[in-house]
Amino acid sequence: MDFRLLGEIEVRSAGRPLDVGTPRQQVVLAALAVDARRPIAIEALIDRVWDHDPPANARPVLYAHLSRIRALLRQTAAPAGGTTARIERRHAGYVLEVDPERVDLHRFRRLVEQGTDRQPDEEARAAALAEALGLWRGEPLAGLSGAWAAQIRASCHRRRLEAVVRWAQTEFRLGRPAAVISAVPDLTAEYPLAEPLECVLIQALHAAGRSAEALDRYGAVRRRLAEELGADPGEELRTVYQTVLRGDPPQPGEAGAALRPVGRPGPFRSPAAASPPAVAHRRADPVSASGGASVGAPSGAGATDTSSSRRRVRTTRRRALLAVLVTVVLPAATGSAHILRRNEGEREKGEQAESERAESAGPRAPSAELARELFATAEAFDREGRAHDARATVMDAVRLWGELIRRDPDRNAPPLAPAVLRALGRAGVDFSVLRPMLLSWLGNPVHTPYPAISQAILSRGWRFTAPVFLDVVVWNYEHTPEATSPRDVADVRTDVLKAAVLENTRTRHGTRVTEFDQLLKP
Incomplete structure (x- = not known):
C-alpha cells in the first residue's frame, strides 16, 4: 500500500487507486501520514483539520473519519492476507503505523538527504536527487485547504527548490551542462525569482561555449527582478555575471547555496530519475535558454515600459499579493517574514511614486475590494497572454475569496460573484x-x-x-x-x-x- 501526498491525496493498493473520501477525511489521512509512525494528539489532529476553529461536534466527526479510514485500510489489506497499514490509538494520540517508505513525502525527504550527503560519489547524489524530484505529481496536498496544509505545502516547496538547485549544481560539476540547459529553463519559469537556479543556468551556458546567451540571460533576469520586486541581483548572481564577462572558467558553487525564493511557487514536473532529466513544458511565459526577456519585461536592454496600464497592473499585483501574503498566507506559516524593500531608482519615477504610496499605506485588510483587484489583475494577465501568472493570481484571489465568505458570507459573497463568473468563463x-x-x-x-x-x-x-x-x-x-x-x-x-x-x-x-x-x- 502506498500513500501519495505530493499531488492530490492518493492511497494505492496493488497499483490501484482507492477512494480516499471527502477533502475533510483526506486532511485526517494526510495529517497522520505526514507523521507516519509518530503519535498525534487528538487536539493537534482537530487543529490540523479545522484550523483552530473546530465545530462543537469536532471529536465525534473526527472519530467517524478515523473509523472510515480504518475500514479502508482493512479492506485493502484483506486480499493480501495481512495488514500493511493501520491506525492505532495510543496514550499519546493516534498513529498511522506504516513503513515511512510507503509515503512519498518521506521517501522524498530521505532521497534529498541522500543527495546532499558529503559523499564523494557525485553520480549517486545526482541520481538520488533526480529520483526525489520525480516523485512529485503536482501541488502537495492538492485540493486541501487550511493553515496546516498551507504550511506543509510551503515547507515542501522550499525543500523541492533546494533539491532542484542541488541537482543542477551536481550535474554541472559532473561535466553535464547540457542536462542543466535542457531542464532548468522550465524550472525557472516555475520559480522565476530563485536566483540560484539562474546562477547554475548561466554557468552551464558559459561552460557550453554559449557565453553571449549567458550574458543575455543575466540581462533578462536583472530586468525581471527590477520589474517584479524593484530589487537588484544578489551577490552570487553578480559574481557569476562577472565571471562570464571576464571569460574565466565557470566555477560551480557548492550544492546548498543560499536560496532567495520570493513569491508563490507553482507546481512543476521535476527531472525524472532517468538521464537526462526531462521537464514537462507547462510554461505560459517561457524564458528561453537563449536568454530571451521574460514576458512583461522590456524587450530591449535598458528599455523602459512606459505603458500606464502595465504599470497599474504591476502595482496592483504587488499591493494585492502583499496583502494576501500578510493576511492569508503568513498566518499559516511559522517563523519571521522579511519584507523586501523596493529600490526603483530613477528608472521609472511615476511607477516608483505609486509603489511607495502603496507601501506607505501598509498591508490592507482582507476585503471584497482587494479580492476584486486580484481577479482583475488575473484578467489583465490573461489579456497579455500570461496564462501562468493569471492562474497563480486567480488561485490567490480564490484563497482570499474563501477566507472572506467564511468570515461574513452575506456581506462578502454577493459583490464578488461577477468577478468569479468572469474567472470561470476564462x-x-x-x-x-x-x-x-x-x-x-x-x-x-x-x-x-x-x-x-x-x-x-x-x-x-x-x-x-x-x-x-x-x-x-x-x-x-x-x-x-x-x-x-x-x-x-x-x-x-x-x-x-x-x-x-x-x-x-x-x-x-x-x-x-x-x-x-x-x-x-x-
Missing part, C-alpha cells in the same frame, strides 16, 4: 441558466453549493478545452450517489467533481473522453 466554464440567477447562486455560499464548487475548480487551475456548464456540473455532482451537497471547498470531493465534469462534456459535446485530464488545456 477557465472554460459556461452556464445554461440566466446570468442573474447564476450570480444569485454564486453570492449565496450558505444555501447553495455553487461557491464551493467554483472555488474547487478555480483553485486547481483547471482550464477546459471545451466549455462546460457550471449548473449542469453542480446538478451532476449533487445527484451522485453518496455525495453530499458541499458548502465549503474542503467538502468538495475531487473524484466526484471530475466525474460530474466528464458527464457534462459527454452530454453537451457528445465526446467519448474517458480521462478527465484529456479535457484540460496543457
Whole structure:
C-alpha cells in the first residue's frame, strides 16, 4: 500500500487507486501520514483539520473519519492476507503505523538527504536527487485547504527548490551542462525569482561555449527582478555575471547555496530519475535558454515600459499579493517574514511614486475590494497572454475569496460573484441558466453549493478545452450517489467533481473522453 501526498491525496493498493473520501477525511489521512509512525494528539489532529476553529461536534466527526479510514485500510489489506497499514490509538494520540517508505513525502525527504550527503560519489547524489524530484505529481496536498496544509505545502516547496538547485549544481560539476540547459529553463519559469537556479543556468551556458546567451540571460533576469520586486541581483548572481564577462572558467558553487525564493511557487514536473532529466513544458511565459526577456519585461536592454496600464497592473499585483501574503498566507506559516524593500531608482519615477504610496499605506485588510483587484489583475494577465501568472493570481484571489465568505458570507459573497463568473468563463466554464440567477447562486455560499464548487475548480487551475456548464456540473455532482451537497471547498470531493465534469462534456459535446485530464488545456 502506498500513500501519495505530493499531488492530490492518493492511497494505492496493488497499483490501484482507492477512494480516499471527502477533502475533510483526506486532511485526517494526510495529517497522520505526514507523521507516519509518530503519535498525534487528538487536539493537534482537530487543529490540523479545522484550523483552530473546530465545530462543537469536532471529536465525534473526527472519530467517524478515523473509523472510515480504518475500514479502508482493512479492506485493502484483506486480499493480501495481512495488514500493511493501520491506525492505532495510543496514550499519546493516534498513529498511522506504516513503513515511512510507503509515503512519498518521506521517501522524498530521505532521497534529498541522500543527495546532499558529503559523499564523494557525485553520480549517486545526482541520481538520488533526480529520483526525489520525480516523485512529485503536482501541488502537495492538492485540493486541501487550511493553515496546516498551507504550511506543509510551503515547507515542501522550499525543500523541492533546494533539491532542484542541488541537482543542477551536481550535474554541472559532473561535466553535464547540457542536462542543466535542457531542464532548468522550465524550472525557472516555475520559480522565476530563485536566483540560484539562474546562477547554475548561466554557468552551464558559459561552460557550453554559449557565453553571449549567458550574458543575455543575466540581462533578462536583472530586468525581471527590477520589474517584479524593484530589487537588484544578489551577490552570487553578480559574481557569476562577472565571471562570464571576464571569460574565466565557470566555477560551480557548492550544492546548498543560499536560496532567495520570493513569491508563490507553482507546481512543476521535476527531472525524472532517468538521464537526462526531462521537464514537462507547462510554461505560459517561457524564458528561453537563449536568454530571451521574460514576458512583461522590456524587450530591449535598458528599455523602459512606459505603458500606464502595465504599470497599474504591476502595482496592483504587488499591493494585492502583499496583502494576501500578510493576511492569508503568513498566518499559516511559522517563523519571521522579511519584507523586501523596493529600490526603483530613477528608472521609472511615476511607477516608483505609486509603489511607495502603496507601501506607505501598509498591508490592507482582507476585503471584497482587494479580492476584486486580484481577479482583475488575473484578467489583465490573461489579456497579455500570461496564462501562468493569471492562474497563480486567480488561485490567490480564490484563497482570499474563501477566507472572506467564511468570515461574513452575506456581506462578502454577493459583490464578488461577477468577478468569479468572469474567472470561470476564462477557465472554460459556461452556464445554461440566466446570468442573474447564476450570480444569485454564486453570492449565496450558505444555501447553495455553487461557491464551493467554483472555488474547487478555480483553485486547481483547471482550464477546459471545451466549455462546460457550471449548473449542469453542480446538478451532476449533487445527484451522485453518496455525495453530499458541499458548502465549503474542503467538502468538495475531487473524484466526484471530475466525474460530474466528464458527464457534462459527454452530454453537451457528445465526446467519448474517458480521462478527465484529456479535457484540460496543457
